[in-house]
Amino acid sequence: SKIPGFRALDTETVKDYLAERPDLGGHVGPSDSKDAWTVREVGDGNINFVYIVEGPSGALVLKQGLPYIRIAHDWPLTQERARFEAEALREEARHCPEHVPELYHYDGALCLLVMQYLPPPHLVLRPALTAGRSFPKLPCHIAHFMATTLFNTSLLALDSKAWRELVGRFENVDICRLTEQVIFTDPYYSAPVNRHTSPQLDDLAHAFQHDVEAKAAITALKAKFLQQRQALLHGDLHTGSLMVTEDTTYVIDAEFAFAGPIAFDVGKMVANLLIAFFAGAGLQTPEAPRTRQRQWLLQATVEMWASFVAEFKELWTASVKGGKPGDLCPSALFGEEAPAGPASLQAVQEDFFQGLLPDVLGFAGAVIIRRILGIAHVVDYENIQDADSRAAAERQSLQFARRLLVETSSFGGSVEAVVKAAAACD
Amino acid sequence: SKIPGFRALDTETVKDYLAERPDLGGHVGPSDSKDAWTVREVGDGNINFVYIVEGPSGALVLKQGLPYIRIAHDWPLTQERARFEAEALREEARHCPEHVPELYHYDGALCLLVMQYLPPPHLVLRPALTAGRSFPKLPCHIAHFMATTLFNTSLLALDSKAWRELVGRFENVDICRLTEQVIFTDPYYSAPVNRHTSPQLDDLAHAFQHDVEAKAAITALKAKFLQQRQALLHGDLHTGSLMVTEDTTYVIDAEFAFAGPIAFDVGKMVANLLIAFFAGAGLQTPEAPRTRQRQWLLQATVEMWASFVAEFKELWTASVKGGKPGDLCPSALFGEEAPAGPASLQAVQEDFFQGLLPDVLGFAGAVIIRRILGIAHVVDYENIQDADSRAAAERQSLQFARRLLVETSSFGGSVEAVVKAAAACD
Ligand SMILES: Nc1ncnc2c1ncn2[C@@H]1O[C@H](COP(=O)(O)OP(=O)(O)O)[C@@H](O)[C@H]1O
Ligand SMILES: Nc1ncnc2c1ncn2[C@@H]1O[C@H](COP(=O)(O)OP(=O)(O)O)[C@@H](O)[C@H]1O
Ligand SMILES: [Mg+2]
Ligand SMILES: [Mg+2]
Ligand SMILES: [Mg+2]
Ligand SMILES: [Mg+2]
Ligand SMILES: [Mg+2]
Structure with a gap:
């Protein structure tokens, strides 16, 4: 189920990905502030990688799914799940925006979503x-x-x-x-x-x-x-x-x-x-x-x-x-x-x-x-x-x-x- | 829902359609016996046209669906139904061939099926x-x-x-x-x-x-x-x-x-x-x-x-x-x-x-x-x-x-x- 063009991001390449997309990176800061951005991987679930990116203008969350389960690399899992998550977030937001994080971006090839950061005290x-x-x-x-x-x-x-x-x-x-x-x-x-x-x-x-x-x-x-x-x-x-x-x-x-x-x-x-x-x-x-x-x-x-x-x-x-x-x-x-x-x-x-x-x-x-x-x-x-x-x-x-x-x-x-x-x- | 290339057959063109396809026409007779074939339209249902074609070698049934209901031309009906009928006949025949007419041919563009004739006393x-x-x-x-x-x-x-x-x-x-x-x-x-x-x-x-x-x-x-x-x-x-x-x-x-x-x-x-x-x-x-x-x-x-x-x-x-x-x-x-x-x-x-x-x-x-x-x-x-x-x-x-x-x-x-x-x- 590996998708052509897929690559796993890390705390460095996450920044590059966002800086290349000013409409997204803008949530964090201008791209020339990139070196001042901080990235933390916080995924505590069993399955995906979740990065919190913070910068001078704000913060966002980037979630990426690999072609296997995070806690069991020998358990393959379809990367289509990112598409389902993106489509479901959109559908939920249509009916109940007050309880759903805003989806900023979905990238099918990289199986990732960029969305609203829910800051502390969340x-x-x-x-x-x-x-x-x-x-x-x-x-x-x-x-x-x-x-x-x-x-x-x-x-x-x-x-x-x-x-x-x-x-x-x-x-x-x-x-x-x-x-x-x-x-x-x-x-x-x-x-x-x-x-x-x-x-x-x-x-x-x-x-x-x-x-x-x-x-x-x-x-x-x-x-x-x-x-x-x-x-x-x-x-x-x-x-x-x-x-x-x-x-x-x-x-x-x-x-x-x-x-x-x-x-x-x-x-x-x-x-x-x-x-x-x-x-x-x-x-x-x-x-x-x-x-x-x-x-x-x-x-x-x-x-x-x-x-x-x-x-x-x-x-x-x-x-x-x-x-x-x-x-x-x-x-x-x-x-x-x-x-x-x-x-x-x-x-x-x-x-x-x-x-x-x-x-x-x-x-x-x-x-x-x-x-x-x-x-x-x-x-x-x-x-x-x-x-x-x-x-x-x-x-x-x-x-x-x-x-x-x-x-x-x-x-x-x-x-x-x-x-x-x-x-x-x- | 009209399908490109679609045309409604009649008792004459049904013969031509079959004669051009010897694997099908063969159920009825060699194509040069075409003039001796008989075609009857027997559709008694509400929806489609059913032709019985008989010739020197045997007989078959050709069923065609028009883009509307037979008894109500102002009631449009998807011609996809021919595809569903063909696929369902195949699936049924896989499990219960003894109670299903054999499907000889399905033509998506003309929305028609050719199948086994169930002769009298049926x-x-x-x-x-x-x-x-x-x-x-x-x-x-x-x-x-x-x-x-x-x-x-x-x-x-x-x-x-x-x-x-x-x-x-x-x-x-x-x-x-x-x-x-x-x-x-x-x-x-x-x-x-x-x-x-x-x-x-x-x-x-x-x-x-x-x-x-x-x-x-x-x-x-x-x-x-x-x-x-x-x-x-x-x-x-x-x-x-x-x-x-x-x-x-x-x-x-x-x-x-x-x-x-x-x-x-x-x-x-x-x-x-x-x-x-x-x-x-x-x-x-x-x-x-x-x-x-x-x-x-x-x-x-x-x-x-x-x-x-x-x-x-x-x-x-x-x-x-x-x-x-x-x-x-x-x-x-x-x-x-x-x-x-x-x-x-x-x-x-x-x-x-x-x-x-x-x-x-x-x-x-x-x-x-x-x-x-x-x-x-x-x-x-x-x-x-x-x-x-x-x-x-x-x-x-x-x-x-x-x-x-x-x-x-x-x-x-x-x-x-x-x-x-x-x-x-x-
Ligand atoms: N929008 C967000 N804002 C802040 N933290 C988040 C957000 N989305 C996810 N997280 C953090 O990342 C963790 C894993 O996210 P989750 O979507 O549940 O991934 P998984 O599919 O791997 O379970 C969450 O438990 C939470 O701590
Ligand atoms: N395989 C067949 N052999 C003999 N007669 C058939 C066959 N299929 C259909 N017919 C005749 O054509 C009629 C209409 O066929 P049917 O498939 O029920 O069409 P509709 O979808 O229009 O109801 C049937 O009632 C029957 O009289
Ligand atoms: Mg989770
Ligand atoms: Mg999950
Ligand atoms: Mg019927
Ligand atoms: Mg019917
Ligand atoms: Mg049979």
């Missing part, structure tokens, strides 16, 4: 949560991002021709295959790349491999992940893809974007808030309890879901009332003037959200499980130094995740019930 | 059913066609890369938009193209337009039609797309092929058998009762579903046992050597068919409704000369179809229960 959310922080505006911001991007790229907003065109532009095949493997397959058998806290969790890892119900449930979710094209998803919407301050929230790292089930984006977010909650039990100490933060994490989960539903529904109702809905709920059947139009619309909406929540919870369960039994672990648990304490938090998480995955209906279709049950694990 | 099934005939092998043949084509183009047989490639090749956008309109939208509002037996059915046509539950149900099915990519469907699998004898069954007219929900193909077949059953009540006379045929139609519905499930499951189990399943049920999780592999596979299969049947019945209901309230009617009902008798059969059908669409669960997940309820309508 932090990546995951380590900030692991450090015990809370961000009161987060649930509302994420809900807004999800509602606007998911609604506006669905058949509720688009006619079927435009929607099919959009779906076709995001055939992110190799990246999706990665997800199919690491979330929906590996954790349920003894995949060589798996790891877990051992020997403490050996019993549970073994149990999942023998778990008929879990395997049936994960297969139904895998089918939805592959087959259900509802909207353009971010595709990797977890706390490591968010940069936040007290007042702002940005969604970065859109390279996993594809057309899939809405519940997958929402479920990943729910999973990652719950992961922070469960990990908190192992991260807190008698001197530094996390009672407040952990309460906030559960409350944030409820608030995020409620705001998402409210806002998505509002957009939906407004589009029908405004006379410009997508093809799924045409005005002729659901408009104010249509016979029983508003009542029919309400019925469709109730069915929609009632059907969505079980999938959200199922995907959430799957995501928690894969972070503990699969290849890619998270700092939330990894920062619990004592292996026994870590295993205890992980065990609790796994048992809870299995309920989400397999006994979804036991929560009676309520996120409140889910967080109550999570709180009761302590 | 009949189009729909008018044969309307004439009171039965075809004992039909249910089994159709079940075989559906099981083999649907299984082998699904993620149960293919890896996700090959499957996505297949799905991408069948982006039959304009044809799907037609279906979205005529099945999933028009019948539920006063669309100008709608018609029904009037005034007898005015009350029911009005009731469907005000029917909150029916509109909610049809929207959920429309979402599946558009969003759920499970397998390559025939897309227009009704009794007018089948040519049969006592012993043979051929599936023709694959121009609606697209990647969609498996239940749509199966549901269309179920609907059309039930349509023949309900219409039979109006077609029979005291002198020529249809008791036997109508019993057979219900029994055929049950048999078709049962054989379909049995064969689809057999292919599925065999692919896992054989070590070459698609990506949805990998051997590592479901193989004979995997922990709880066979039990897990059985659980997935049970979930699959239990989830499939309600969609089959829902689509079946939708298809019956559209044939009575929408634009395109069928000879089954149209042949009932007396308007009151026709309306009576249509009323019964509509009421039953609404149960299929809205009260799907009242049948307790059993096709036997469905046909019992249909029999009880008499």
Whole structure:
């Protein structure tokens, strides 16, 4: 998948690249100030290289993807992902510019993006949560991002021709295959790349491999992940893809974007808030309890879901009332003037959200499980130094995740019930 | 959508076209026998022109699509449909050659296909059913066609890369938009193209337009039609797309092929058998009762579903046992050597068919409704000369179809229960 003309940049050649493009370099400084620019490589993800370039006029970020995974040079990965990231950033910015870094430039041959720098005090959310922080505006911001991007790229907003065109532009095949493997397959058998806290969790890892119900449930979710094209998803919407301050929230790292089930984006977010909650039990100490933060994490989960539903529904109702809905709920059947139009619309909406929540919870369960039994672990648990304490938090998480995955209906279709049950694990 | 180099053939130029291509004309006779060839245009469909060409050595069929619908010159239709038909015939023949006419030739510029002629006593099934005939092998043949084509183009047989490639090749956008309109939208509002037996059915046509539950149900099915990519469907699998004898069954007219929900193909077949059953009540006379045929139609519905499930499951189990399943049920999780592999596979299969049947019945209901309230009617009902008798059969059908669409669960997940309820309508 190596692209002709490709070359990997480094902290020196990044400067040259930008200085040769005054429209870009201008964000940093005039090209004759180049020697005064500083470049730092800050990529903390598993996959790409991210350079922060600062100069007299300002700063920007340059992200480049190599033809393999950063942490595993023997794991090739399509460089098309840079194109998907650029196209997804553009599409997201169309619907929710307030939570997306501005894209300045995309270079297909070099597989790189140049974008707005999110300066301190912006932090990546995951380590900030692991450090015990809370961000009161987060649930509302994420809900807004999800509602606007998911609604506006669905058949509720688009006619079927435009929607099919959009779906076709995001055939992110190799990246999706990665997800199919690491979330929906590996954790349920003894995949060589798996790891877990051992020997403490050996019993549970073994149990999942023998778990008929879990395997049936994960297969139904895998089918939805592959087959259900509802909207353009971010595709990797977890706390490591968010940069936040007290007042702002940005969604970065859109390279996993594809057309899939809405519940997958929402479920990943729910999973990652719950992961922070469960990990908190192992991260807190008698001197530094996390009672407040952990309460906030559960409350944030409820608030995020409620705001998402409210806002998505509002957009939906407004589009029908405004006379410009997508093809799924045409005005002729659901408009104010249509016979029983508003009542029919309400019925469709109730069915929609009632059907969505079980999938959200199922995907959430799957995501928690894969972070503990699969290849890619998270700092939330990894920062619990004592292996026994870590295993205890992980065990609790796994048992809870299995309920989400397999006994979804036991929560009676309520996120409140889910967080109550999570709180009761302590 | 007019294609450069396109020209419409007629009964004369069809001969020239074939005579210039000896590999094709050879099916009919040597080119110097051309003057002795006969050409008949037999297209009875709504859309295309079909020529039967016969000569000293044999016969063939040439099907050409114009850039508009045959019965409505002001309704443009993409000529790409010929390509979809050719590609679908090839794909179907790969999995089920015994029920597909052989494709001899496809010409993209002229939007035409040349294929195997199905000679007398082959009949189009729909008018044969309307004439009171039965075809004992039909249910089994159709079940075989559906099981083999649907299984082998699904993620149960293919890896996700090959499957996505297949799905991408069948982006039959304009044809799907037609279906979205005529099945999933028009019948539920006063669309100008709608018609029904009037005034007898005015009350029911009005009731469907005000029917909150029916509109909610049809929207959920429309979402599946558009969003759920499970397998390559025939897309227009009704009794007018089948040519049969006592012993043979051929599936023709694959121009609606697209990647969609498996239940749509199966549901269309179920609907059309039930349509023949309900219409039979109006077609029979005291002198020529249809008791036997109508019993057979219900029994055929049950048999078709049962054989379909049995064969689809057999292919599925065999692919896992054989070590070459698609990506949805990998051997590592479901193989004979995997922990709880066979039990897990059985659980997935049970979930699959239990989830499939309600969609089959829902689509079946939708298809019956559209044939009575929408634009395109069928000879089954149209042949009932007396308007009151026709309306009576249509009323019964509509009421039953609404149960299929809205009260799907009242049948307790059993096709036997469905046909019992249909029999009880008499
Ligand atoms: N726009 C930005 N502003 C500031 N820092 C950024 C920006 N984009 C990325 N980063 C930093 O780079 C890291 C990796 O970026 P990310 O897009 O997540 O790459 P990867 O695809 O490798 O995971 C982020 O976690 C963050 O620390
Ligand atoms: N292979 C064939 N052999 C014999 N008759 C055929 C064949 N294909 C089509 N026909 C005849 O032509 C009619 C129209 O063909 P069809 O493919 O259904 O066209 P349309 O797309 O216009 O509905 C069929 O109903 C049948 O009578
Ligand atoms: Mg990242
Ligand atoms: Mg990334
Ligand atoms: Mg036809
Ligand atoms: Mg054949
Ligand atoms: Mg046709």
